Amino acid sequence: xxxxxxxxxxxxxxxxxxxxxxxxxxxxxxxxxxxxxxxxxxxxxxxxxxxxxxxxxxxxxxxxxxxxxxxxxxxxxxxxxxxxxxxxxxxxxxxxxxxxxxxxxxxxxxxxxxxxxxxxxxxxxxxxxxxxxxxxxxxxxxxxxxxxxxxxxxxxxxxxxxxxxxxxxxxxxxxxxxxxxxxxxxxxxxxxxxxxxxxxxxxxxxxxxxxxxxxxxxxxxxxxxxxxxxxxxxxxxxxxxxxxxxxxxxxxxxxxxxxxxxxxxxxxxxxxxxxxxxxxxxxxxxxxxxxxxxxxxxxxxxxxxxxxxxxxxxxxxxxxxxxxxxxxxxxxxxxxxxxxxxxxxxxxxxxxxxxxxxxxxxxxxxxxxxxxxxxxxxxxxxxxxxxxxxxxxxxxxxxxxxxxxxxxxxxxxxxxxxxxxxxxxxxxxxxxxxxxxxxxxxxxxxxxxxxxxxxxxxxxxx
Amino acid sequence: xxxxxxxxxxxxxxxxxxxxxxxxxxxxxxxxxxxxxxxxxxxxxxxxxxxxxxxxxxxxxxxxxxxxxxxxxxxxxxxxxxxxxx
Numbered sequence: 121x122x123x124x125x126x127x128x129x130x131x132x133x134x135x136x137x138x139x140x141x142x143x144x145x146x147x148x149x150x151x152x153x154x155x156x157x158x159x160x161x162x163x164x165x166x167x168x169x170x171x172x173x174x175x176x177x178x179x180x181x182x183x184x185x186x187x188x189x190x191x192x193x194x195x196x197x198x199x200x201x202x203x204x205x206x207x208x209x210x211x212x213x214x215x216x217x218x219x220x221x222x223x224x225x226x227x228x229x230x231x232x233x234x235x236x237x238x239x240x241x242x243x244x245x246x247x248x249x250x251x252x253x254x255x256x257x258x259x260x261x262x263x264x265x266x267x268x269x270x271x272x273x274x275x276x277x278x279x280x281x282x283x284x285x286x287x288x289x290x291x292x293x294x295x296x297x298x299x300x301x302x303x304x305x306x307x308x309x310x311x312x313x314x315x316x317x318x319x320x321x322x323x324x325x326x327x328x329x330x331x332x333x334x335x336x337x338x339x340x341x342x343x344x345x346x347x348x349x350x351x352x353x354x355x356x357x358x359x360x361x362x363x364x365x366x367x368x369x370x371x372x373x374x375x376x377x378x379x380x381x382x383x384x385x386x387x388x389x390x391x392x393x394x395x396x397x398x399x400x401x402x403x404x405x406x407x408x409x410x411x412x413x414x415x416x417x418x419x420x421x422x423x424x425x426x427x428x429x430x431x432x433x434x435x436x437x438x439x440x441x442x443x444x445x446x447x448x449x450x451x452x453x454x455x456x457x458x459x460x461x462x463x464x465x466x467x468x469x470x471x472x473x474x475x476x477x478x479x480x481x482x483x484x485x486x487x488x489x490x491x492x493x494x495x496x497x498x499x500x501x502x503x504x505x506x507x508x509x510x511x512x513x514x515x516x517x518x519x520x521x522x523x524x525x526x527x528x529x530x531x532x533x534x535x536x537x538x539x540x541x542x543x544x545x546x547x548x549x550x551x552x553x554x555x556x557x558x559x560x561x562x563x564x565x566x567x568x569x570x571x572x573x574x575x576x577x578x579x580x581x582x
Numbered sequence: 583x584x585x586x587x588x589x590x591x592x593x594x595x596x597x598x599x600x601x602x603x604x605x606x607x608x609x610x611x612x613x614x615x616x617x618x619x620x621x622x623x624x625x626x627x628x629x630x631x632x633x634x635x636x637x638x639x640x641x642x643x644x645x646x647x648x649x650x651x652x653x654x655x656x657x658x659x660x661x662x663x664x665x666x667x668x
Contacts, residue, residue: 143634144630144633144634145634185602186602187600187602187603187618187619188619192602192619193621193623196599196600196601196623196624196627197623197627199598201601202602572623576623576626580630
């Protein structure tokens with residue numbers, strides 16, 4: 121028995137690719153090492169509470185029935201309906217810097233007005249930047265890497281505003297410190313500032329479950345607890361994969377969402393460039409503390425959906441020197457979307473940059489102590505930007521780069537993948553392709569479009 | 583299938599690809615793209631659906647025949663005349 125395509129990883133990109141291939145009658149199998157689906161956007165249950173990992177919000181929000189834009193394209197390609205994702209729009213989000221605030225909603229004009237009020241001499245430049253964003257085809261697979269900071273700074277002369285624009289875009293998708301590739305900047309700018317945030321009432325579970333149901337109903341096979349140990353090849357072609365348990369599965373094509381460096385390691389007994397610059401893993405990772413509350417955030421007047429804060433004179437998006445960088449962070453309240461009814465429980469999630477090396481190999485006792493220490497530091501920093509909620513906390517959980525590595529297999533617990541993206545998805549083997557974070561379409565919608573694009577481009581016609 | 587049945591088949595495919603479009607007053611003589619939001623990915627799917635459902639192989643050089651409903655039906659009629667209606 122031989123598959124047309126084996127897909128490594130049951131995350132958003134792998135499942136989206138799987139749906140495309142299964143729909144067009146390819147024999148396809150998705151292999152996932154973990155006991156559940158999701159990858160970087162997953163979910164778990166702890167002490168009777170459901171938690172989301174990854175997804176704070178779906179970017180690229182559009183009103184149900186919208187005929188253009190990435191979300192609409194995605195639904196069409198996967199033969200899903202708007203109802204399947206059940207998205208509610210955000211209430212309002214904020215970028216908070218020392219002495220400066222910009223609020224934004226899913227209406228771009230609102231942000232323009234905020235910029236005009238807060239930085240009156242910069243609004244013309246901001247509009248010019250928006251025009252440059254409009255003029256750029258970020259999905260063109262042949263785009264070269266160019267510095268987004270250079271382009272943004274050519275339109276906007278106030279460095280604080282430049283940092284404030286970059287802050288949410290980097291936090292939600294940049295694999296590189298300090299700067300972004302302009303195509304990736306454009307993807308993030310459109311997805312966050314033009315289109316904005318939405319969330320299913322049921323969280324990421326709903327989306328993952330719809331994808332799996334669609335995939336299986338089309339005849340796709342999903343194997344959990346089936347990590348790929350090695351990809352074998354012969355004369356420049358991948359021939360089979362070997363699972364952790366030694367089982368060998370044959371395929372005409374392999375599509376990996378495991379990451380570029382991670383995938384190269386699976387091929388490591390061949391002539392692959394493990395030290396090749398192109399396949400270096402990323403270093404940007406995060407911790408997240410999740411607080412379950414005894415009341416809804418709106419009951420203590422916290423209505424912001426997401427707050428991107430930075431307390432330093434500049435915004436440092438980099439691998440921090442300490443275990444966690446508490447100078448900046450993201451506060452997300454999944455309650456603060458326009459749902460028809462309230463969520464069962466109040467939640468606040470706070471995400472901050474973390475240094476993977478300083479978490480990875482700690483002895484268990486020190487690891488637990490470090491989590492406790494930083495949890496306190498992080499919340500202390502966050503309550504400068506929202507009402508103090510510490511008295512309402514009924515449960516806390518925290519994940520670190522080590523948790524991310526454990527459950528996703530990403531080297532360094534890296535969240536946005538490698539600094540160098542393989543945009544066309546091709547590798548040194550003619551029938552081994554990459555999708556997902558290291559292909560380079562960012563965000564939740566981007567990751568699914570990544571799987572779709574690579575499946576359409578390389579695998580549907582084979 | 584008759585031409586009218588083939589038209590129904592194409593309409594079903596369009597409905598499947600773009601469920602949010604109102605196709606009730608589609609003008610058969612006008613390009614699809616002028617009447618509904620279809621990008622290149624959607625267009626590829628029309629071709630793929632015909633292959634999936636009716637085993638019709640449409641080479642790339644023939645894609646220009648699929649611009650309007652009339653031209654699509656004309657192009658498909660000889661290929662589908664011996665195929666039964668689903």
